[in-house]
Amino acid sequence: MDGDLLRRLTPEVLGVLVRRGADFAAAEDAVQDALVQAVHGWPADPPRDPKGWLVTVAWHRFLDAGRADVARRRRESLVVEEPPPGPTPGVDDTLRLYFLCAHPALTPSSAVALTLRAVGGLTTRQIARAYLVPEATMAQRISRAKRTVSGVRLDRPGDVATVLRVLYLVFNEGYSGDVDLAAEAVRLTRQLAAMVDHPEVAGLLALMLLHHARRAARTTPDGSLVPLAAQDRSRWDTALIAEGVRILQAALARDRLGEFQAQAAVAALHADAQAAGETDWVQIVEWYDELVRLTDSPVVRLNRAVAVGEADGAWAGLAALAAVDPSVPRHAAVTAYLHERAGDRATAARWYAEAAHRAAHLAERDHLIRQAARLNARLPG
Structure with missing residues (x-):
């Protein structure tokens, strides 16, 4: 059974039923019934036209449900006047x-x-x-x-x-x-990009690819988080990076900048650096300035503070951080990081412990606890 084929065909089949007059909820139920029947029947007797088969079975399920529901009889009398399902038109x-x-x-x-x-x-x-x-x-x-x-x-x-x-x-x-939701999101965004000629759709796809390219290096075998600066860049997927950069460059050339294109530009600059010390933080700050202009998001301002700390020094980063609402997620972790960069280990250790207390995910919490313990071990007794 080709599960990928069924997943690709699901929205197409659902769209056919909705276009024929079925309401979304009933159509979706009918398509799910057809998929179950396909899973059980196709291995022994695969159809020549999988989409046509699914449309026919789902449509019959929808009509059967309509006949059983008195409240739907009037709508059924309208939809059954349409020609019976034959060859499925090539409309997506x-x-x-x-x-x-x-x-x-x-x-x-x-x-x-x-x-x-x-x-x-x-x-x-x-x-x-x-x-x-x-x-x-x-x-x-x-x-x-x-x-x-x-x-x-x-x-x-x-x-x-x-x-x-x-x-x-x-x-x-x-x-x-x-379910690998990151991979699923990439698949769906690729699908959307093939249907919609929009620079922000391309920008989101580029952003996903550039982040997804670093996935193998983000954790250790035991699941511990690895910060960007410490990642083994030889494990990054260079093919995904090249594709993401190509898509981003084409989007930026259209001169209709949006937030996903700007985020992708930041990711591309990280991907371009052969080592953490070679990162072009000055240009990253400039892209965060664009993002602030586009979104005025507190999360963007938080990330910008980190970039400023790398480009202009930890104290400049802390000054930028002072303008960010402390309730923003990861604010405590950024505070700890910048204080450590400034050489204030005691303050950094306290903030890492606070950040661990606020962490939403177990892996992030464990990472922050280890950071606090590392600094505490270096403090004078």
Whole structure:
């Protein structure tokens, strides 16, 4: 059974049903039923036209469900007048599903879950495992999301920025459970980039590729975090870096700068350095200045403070950090790092311990605890 094929076809089949008049929730249920039947039947009797087979089975499931639901009889009487499914037209409605799943009425977590289910073709169990929540909880979240978008007409262009934000959230989840969400986000963003000629779509894809290229070097075999400066750069994926830089350069040449292109430019500068000491921090600060102008995000200002500390010295970095809200995630860790760079080990150790207390993830907490212990061991008794 070709699981990748089923995942690629899922949004296309769902799009066909929605275009024929099925509401999103009923169509999605019908497609899932068809996928289950494919998993059980295709190994012994594979169809010549997999997409056509899925459309036919899903459409029949949708009509069967409509006949069983009195409230849907009127809609059924309309849709059954359409010609029965024959050869499947070469129309890909996946882009419409991207916009539907990133509808502004949905919370970010619901938009992510619905995108992974409807566009990514993942099962509810896979999504639940990836987000470390019970399957029943994820099923409820997806059901609420489907009800929210059912009946929404996509007769106007969707909001690309919202779709990109959802995909970025997926990518940042990384890997957990039995689903590699970072790889899944790259796959979906590649798919979106093939459908949408937009420099920010290209910028997000470049950003993902440049970050994904460093993945093998980010942790030790026991799962401990390895800071960027300490990573073995020979383990970085040079092919992904080259692709990301090429995509970024083409996007920047269009002179329509957006935040994902600027973030990708920072990642490209890190990737370009053969060693941590060769990093062009001055240019990175300039790109963070652009990001501040574009977003005025406190997280961007936090990252800019680190870059300023590298480019102009730790005390300059601490001065920049003073303008950042202390409640921003990683603020304590950055404070510790800059104090260590300034030579104040005692203060740095205290802040590393505080950062460990605030850490949201176990690997990050353990890393910060080790940093505090390392500095405390060097303090005079």
